Amino acid sequence: MTGDTPKWMKESLYPEYAQALSMDELLYDSETDHQRLKVFQNNRFGRVLTLDDVVQTTEGDNFIYHEMLTHVPILAHGAAKRVLIVGGGDGGMAREALRHASVEHVAMVEIDAGVVEFSKTYLPMLSDGAFDDPRLNLVIADGADFMKAPGDNFDVIIIDSTDPIGPGEVLFTDTFYGHAQRALTPGGILVTQNGVPFMQGDELTNSLRAFKALFKDWGCYLATVPTYAGGPMAFGWATDGDTRSVPLETLESRFDAAGIDTGYYTPEVHKAAFALPGYVRKLLP
Numbered sequence: 356m357t358g359d360t361p362k363w364m365k366e367s368l369y370p371e372y373a374q375a376l377s378m379d380e381l382l383y384d385s386e387t388d389h390q391r392l393k394v395f396q397n398n399r400f401g402r403v404l405t406l407d408d409v410v411q412t413t414e415g416d417n418f419i420y421h422e423m424l425t426h427v428p429i430l431a432h433g434a435a436k437r438v439l440i441v442g443g444g445d446g447g448m449a450r451e452a453l454r455h456a457s458v459e460h461v462a463m464v465e466i467d468a469g470v471v472e473f474s475k476t477y478l479p480m481l482s483d484g485a486f487d488d489p490r491l492n493l494v495i496a497d498g499a500d501f502m503k504a505p506g507d508n509f510d511v512i513i514i515d516s517t518d519p520i521g522p523g524e525v526l527f528t529d530t531f532y533g534h535a536q537r538a539l540t541p542g543g544i545l546v547t548q549n550g551v552p553f554m555q556g557d558e559l560t561n562s563l564r565a566f567k568a569l570f571k572d573w574g575c576y577l578a579t580v581p582t583y584a585g586g587p588m589a590f591g592w593a594t595d596g597d598t599r600s601v602p603l604e605t606l607e608s609r610f611d612a613a614g615i616d617t618g619y620y621t622p623e624v625h626k627a628a629f630a631l632p633g634y635v636r637k638l639l640p
């Protein structure tokens with residue numbers, strides 16, 4: 356800790372509720388063209404990435420979030436070869452998607468080159484070599500612009516964006532979701548980072564209202580990530596296929612065939628994640 360570095364990073368997503376993580380060593384702090392970017396060492400969660408003082412990902416608990424936004428749609432789909440990630444600048448989502456040998460191509464559209472470059476240096480454990488994988492195509496662009504004319508179709512689209520404030524806001528609109536649907540292959544699956552419903556219920560309702568108008572099957576599933584404060588996080592789910600109902604036995608055989616060692620995802624957790632508590636069901640449009 357240098358003299359002028361505050362002891363605590365206080366995340367204030369809400370006027371009435373905040374979380375704080377001790378900055379045991381500040382490693383990086385700068386403004387990119389889009390946002391304020393910080394990395395610091397926290398003695399419990401390891402390295403922590405924040406954008407505009409909102410926790411994006413940590414060395415310690417990122418596996419939960421990245422596993423649930425990749426293995427759920429990829430294993431539900433069963434034959435996903437082409438994956439699109441919007442956001443994901445730290446490389447964790449690409450890391451998990453590329454663990455599937457069946458995935459032949461991952462396009463990653465990230466608005467802020469600064470997040471990518473600096474994550475390679477300060478958070479290499481997150482991408483774990485993903486940026487050097489020949490299957491990865493990194494595009495520095497606004498995901499909303501990219502989705503207007505992606506020039507390709509995808510079996511799985513993952514929106515790994517910041518919250519709908521700042522550059523991430525355009526990724527939570529009906530127009531964007533309509534373009535995403537157009538970019539899906541038949542039976543393709545769209546999944547989204549959709550906030551913590553106990554605190555950000557409107558965000559989830561708005562996304563699902565758009566999904567309901569666009570897709571045959573829509574909903575959300577849950578997982579609790581300790582540093583996403585306020586309870587379980589919701590992941591939006593939207594598809595014109597019927598892959599939500601893939602039997603447990605099928606998921607088990609696909610998971611075994613993938614040969615991926617996970618810290619959170621299991622086929623049972625996959626199925627159970629779609630069971631929603633009352634307060635989340637009440638948010639469904």
Ligand code: SAM
Binds near residue numbers: 411442498517521524
């Ligand atoms: N796990 C985090 C969460 O749940 O909030 C998301 C992590 S990831 C670092 C979020 C990424 O979205 C950032 O790298 C940010 O630059 C990127 N992003 C925000 N708005 C974007 C946009 N319009 N197009 C592409 N990437 C965007």
